[in-house]
Every structure is written in C-alpha cells, then in structure tokens.
Amino acid sequence: MTDQDQILGRLARSAFRSRFRLGRKQRRYADARGRETVAAHARDFIAARLAPVEPPNDGRQTPMRGHPVFIAQHATACCCRSCLQKWHGIPRGRALDAAQQAQIVDLLMAWIDREMGFRPPPPPARPAE
Numbered sequence: 001m002t003d004q005d006q007i008l009g010r011l012a013r014s015a016f017r018s019r020f021r022l023g024r025k026q027r028r029y030a031d032a033r034g035r036e037t038v039a040a041h042a043r044d045f046i047a048a049r050l051a052p053v054e055p056p057n058d059g060r061q062t063p064m065r066g067h068p069v070f071i072a073q074h075a076t077a078c079c080c081r082s083c084l085q086k087w088h089g090i091p092r093g094r095a096l097d098a099a100q101q102a103q104i105v106d107l108l109m110a111w112i113d114r115e116m117g118f119r120p121p122p123p124p125a126r127p128a129e
C-alpha cells in the first residue's frame with residue numbers, strides 16, 4: 001500500500017471529507033478540459049493559494065464549489081494550511097517547497113482520477129505463443 005492509498009483511506013473514513021464528490025458539472029468540465037489541463041490548474045492553485053508562507057485568506061481560500069480541483073482540495077484536506085498541518089503533517093509558517101507542491105498535486109489528481117472513474121491501464125496481454 002502506498003502512502004497515497006493510506007491517506008486516501010484515512011480521508012474516506014472522515015464523514016466530512018468523504019462528503020465531497022465531483023458533481024456532473026465538474027466531471028463534464030474535467031472531461032472537456034482533459035486531465036493535463038486540470039493538473040495544470042491544480043499546480044497553479046496550489047502555488048498561488050497554498051504555497052506562500054502566509055497564504056492570503058488562509059482557511060477561506062478554497063471555495064466549496066466550482067472548479068473540480070477545489071472540491072478535490074476539500075476532499076483530500078489540502079484546502080488550507082491548517083488542514084495540511086493536521087492531515088499531512090506539513091507545518092504552517094513555512095512556504096511549501098516544489099516537492100511538497102508536487103506531492104499535493106499528485107494526491108489531488110489521484111482523487112480526481114477515482115471520481116472520474118479512470119483506472120490504470122490493464123497490464124499488457126501476454127504475447128501469443
């Protein structure tokens with residue numbers, strides 16, 4: 001089990017976190033824009049809203065509706081620096097480095113992939129003998 005599976009499992013057991021799901025509108029948006037674009041938005045949001053030492057409006061910077069990445073941020077407790085500290089052990093009062101930002105984006109995209117029903121590709125078929 002990866003760290004990511006572990007944290008997704010913990011989040012699934014939280015009544016508050018597991019309440020967040022992508023609605024039809026958000027799935028349609030993600031479908032239309034494509035996974036790469038959604039991931040690029042996630043990188044931008046994290047860099048601008050979460051990564052600074054003192055993010056503007058910390059605690060209220062992530063809307064509860066709208067962009068699929070916002071929903072993923074609430075579902076994965078990557079919505080503000082308090083939740084990052086509480087759930088992910090990332091201390092407040094320090095800017096997020098590139099590795100931490102990448103880790104958060106990976107988690108957001110893993111959650112979005114599950115909501116979108118994306119599955120890893122099946123293993124290659126065995127060549128005929």
Ligand SMILES: [Zn+2]
Nearest residue numbers: 079080082083
């Ligand atoms: Zn939060």
